[in-house]
Amino acid sequence: xxxxxxxxxxxxxLAVAGAVMVILAREPIHSALALVLVMISLAILYxxxxxxxxxxxxxxxxxxxxxxxxxxxxxxxxxGVEERTNFSKLAYVGVVGGFALLFEIAHWLFHSAAGAAVxxxxxPAVAFSTVELSQLLFKSYLFPFEAxxxxxxxxxxxxxxxxxxxx
Amino acid sequence: xxxxxxxxVLVVSIVKIAVLLFIVMTALAYLTxxxxxxxxxxxxxxxxxxxxxxxxxxxxxxxxxFLFKEDVTPSVSDRLVYxxxxxxxxxxxxxxxxLIPFGPPSVTLLGQPVFVVSNxxxxxxxxxAITSMGVYGVALAGxxxxxxxxxxxxxxxxxxxxxxxxxxxxxxxGVLLLAGTLSxxxxxxxxxxxxxxxxxxxxxxxxxxxxVGFLCYLTAxxxxxxxxxxxxxxxxxxxxxxxxxxxxxxxxxxxxxxxxANMITVSCLATILFLGGWLSPFPDTWKWPLFLPGIGLIALxxxxxxxxxxxxxxxxxxxxxxVTLLCLGGGALCLIPAVAAVIQGVFWFTAKILAIxxxxxxxxxxxxRFRYDQLMSFGWKLLLPxxxxxxxxxxAVVLYLLTKSPQ
Numbered sequence: 309x310x311x312x313x314x315x316x317x318x319x320x321x322l323a324v325a326g327a328v329m330v331i332l333a334r335e336p337i338h339s340a341l342a343l344v345l346v347m348i349s350l351a352i353l354y355x356x357x358x359x360x361x362x363x364x365x366x367x368x369x370x371x372x373x374x375x376x377x378x379x380x381x382x383x384x385x386x387x388g389v390e391e392r393t394n395f396s397k398l399a400y401v402g403v404v405g406g407f408a409l410l411f412e413i414a415h416w417l418f419h420s421a422a423g424a425a426v427x428x429x430x431x432p433a434v435a436f437s438t439v440e441l442s443q444l445l446f447k448s449y450l451f452p453f454e455a456x457x458x459x460x461x462x463x464x465x466x467x468x469x470x471x472x473x474x475x
Numbered sequence: 476x477x478x479x480x481x482x483x484v485l486v487v488s489i490v491k492i493a494v495l496l497f498i499v500m501t502a503l504a505y506l507t508x509x510x511x512x513x514x515x516x517x518x519x520x521x522x523x524x525x526x527x528x529x530x531x532x533x534x535x536x537x538x539x540x541f542l543f544k545e546d547v548t549p550s551v552s553d554r555l556v557y558x559x560x561x562x563x564x565x566x567x568x569x570x571x572x573x574l575i576p577f578g579p580p581s582v583t584l585l586g587q588p589v590f591v592v593s594n595x596x597x598x599x600x601x602x603x604a605i606t607s608m609g610v611y612g613v614a615l616a617g618x619x620x621x622x623x624x625x626x627x628x629x630x631x632x633x634x635x636x637x638x639x640x641x642x643x644x645x646x647x648x649g650v651l652l653l654a655g656t657l658s659x660x661x662x663x664x665x666x667x668x669x670x671x672x673x674x675x676x677x678x679x680x681x682x683x684x685x686x687v688g689f690l691c692y693l694t695a696x697x698x699x700x701x702x703x704x705x706x707x708x709x710x711x712x713x714x715x716x717x718x719x720x721x722x723x724x725x726x727x728x729x730x731x732x733x734x735x736a737n738m739i740t741v742s743c744l745a746t747i748l749f750l751g752g753w754l755s756p757f758p759d760t761w762k763w764p765l766f767l768p769g770i771g772l773i774a775l776x777x778x779x780x781x782x783x784x785x786x787x788x789x790x791x792x793x794x795x796x797x798v799t800l801l802c803l804g805g806g807a808l809c810l811i812p813a814v815a816a817v818i819q820g821v822f823w824f825t826a827k828i829l830a831i832x833x834x835x836x837x838x839x840x841x842x843x844r845f846r847y848d849q850l851m852s853f854g855w856k857l858l859l860p861x862x863x864x865x866x867x868x869x870x871a872v873v874l875y876l877l878t879k880s881p882q
Contacts, residue, residue, distance in 0.1 A: 335553065337553070337556060337615070337618060337619075338555075338556075341556070341615075344611070351604075360595065360596065360597055361597055361600065364597055364600035364601050364603075364604045365600070367604035367605075367607070367608070368600070368603055368604045368607050371604075371607070371608055372603075372604060372607025372608055372610075373607065373637075376607075376610045376611070376614070376633065376637060377637070379611070379614050379615070379618075379633075380614065380630070380633050380634070380637070382618075383614060383617070383618045383626065383629060383630060383633070384630060386626075437596065438596070438597055438657060
């Protein structure tokens with residue numbers, strides 16, 4: 309077993325365990341911290357794929373900015389322990405459906421030709437450098453990039469309008 | 476031996492990490508000594524004086540005291556998060572230093588550069604990634620203490636760090652535009668020729684074209700590390716000690732060390748980005764600056780020698796004799812041309828960091844604290860627009876230069 313594979317399994321497990329913790333933790337802060345763990349594990353998985361830039365941006369944006377705001381708001385509101393109720397019967401359907409989906413994906417990965425190509429295929433030959441990435445982003449895909457920024461701007465304005473006090 | 480020759484990267488990295496940790500920990504300890512001494516002299520006091528000659532053993536005494544104090548945990552706090560917070564703060568602060576190149580990559584051991592633990596292409600982004608996580612230590616400490624002053628301190632601190640991180644990042648982009656790379660070595664060596672001189676004596680460091688960016692960076696960095704005049708999170712007259720009020724013993728010491736480690740990191744970053752990193756301010760053709768580290772150490776040794784015989788008494792005299800011998804011996808060693816050439820880069824890097832750290836301490840001794848609303852309006856209404864304007868102006872100039880002469 310080589311080192312990258314060990315690192316992959318450690319952080320893949322951490323990511324899944326963190327994601328489960330987000331749902332199971334009763335303190336909102338613990339949920340938020342578990343989500344930070346998921347983000348960092350994902351960043352390290354990106355690093356394993358050779359996507360250094362994406363990994364760094366993943367940590368800066370998600371772990372360093374968005375989750376900090378989450379924690380900040382939880383602290384500001386001083387939210388208590390969440391209440392537990394007898395959870396809905398529909399959850400059983402969800403569990404069964406989820407496992408069915410998981411099984412289906414595993415089946416597809418291991419038993420179809422297309423899945424095998426993805427699972428056993430060669431690693432991406434070039435690790436994208438920042439220069440190549442920026443050329444893709446600002447030359448080939450300039451329009452979708454700008455459209456996304458406008459979308460985000462609209463979302464910010466929408467949030468402002470919603471959050472404003474009624475006159 | 477076989478193992479070493481087979482895994483040079485692993486072995487050299489582990490040795491470098493161990494040595495760097497030792498040096499950084501010692502530097503942190505003596506930074507507190509320097510701070511107390513400088514502040515004391517600004518205020519016409521002596522500062523630490525009794526533990527060792529000139530109080531030189533004071534950091535050691537402080538460390539022992541922190542270790543043996545009782546570690547009190549408030550009964551109602553969230554134990555897991557309460558314990559996690561100081562570890563998070565210190566480990567992140569120390570990890571960031573691993574990315575800093577303290578000397579030129581040309582000095583190698585077993586084919587590995589000696590003066591940097593981890594040299595990666597997007598070093599600056601990774602540094603920002605690590606330091607942006609630093610808020611968690613403070614915020615979680617404030618929240619998990621379950622007490623009103625720490626909570627207020629934690630909230631203030633998170634708000635302040637989030638606000639100033641924006642200006643900090645934007646003020647740096649101007650340098651990146653000029654350098655055209657995110658790697659520290661690239662920024663220092665200068666793709667656009669940072670080595671070289673204007674008017675034959677002003678070194679081509681980024682601080683001259685990017686003076687606005689430098690000032691913005693310095694201000695934002697002071698706020699980012701929660702230092703005076705931006706030390707609202709631990710304003711003792713309002714909040715006792717802010718986010719670490721409920722911490723005692725070594726957990727408190729870890730926050731303390733994290734703060735100083737962060738100071739060192741931002742000083743290193745300022746040195747790399749704006750002050751030419753390990754480059755000497757003198758032209759390469761001049762030979763005498765090579766011997767400056769040796770001459771400086773010997774001068775310090777002579778001062779200590781005089782002090783040993785005139786003012787020191789008893790055990791302090793013995794300690795100071797050792798310091799004198801170390802200075803004179805080290806100085807003599809640095810006069811050997813081969814040694815002088817190797818330590819040249821580290822010497823200039825350290826000198827620049829010390830200058831910035833002194834500026835930090837000087838600020839603390841001089842300025843009063845901002846009021847909270849002043850802090851926020853300063854950050855958002857002055858610092859951010861100025862650094863944005865700097866970014867736009869720099870981009871315009873870079874664009875103009877590029878269109879005038881492609882490549």
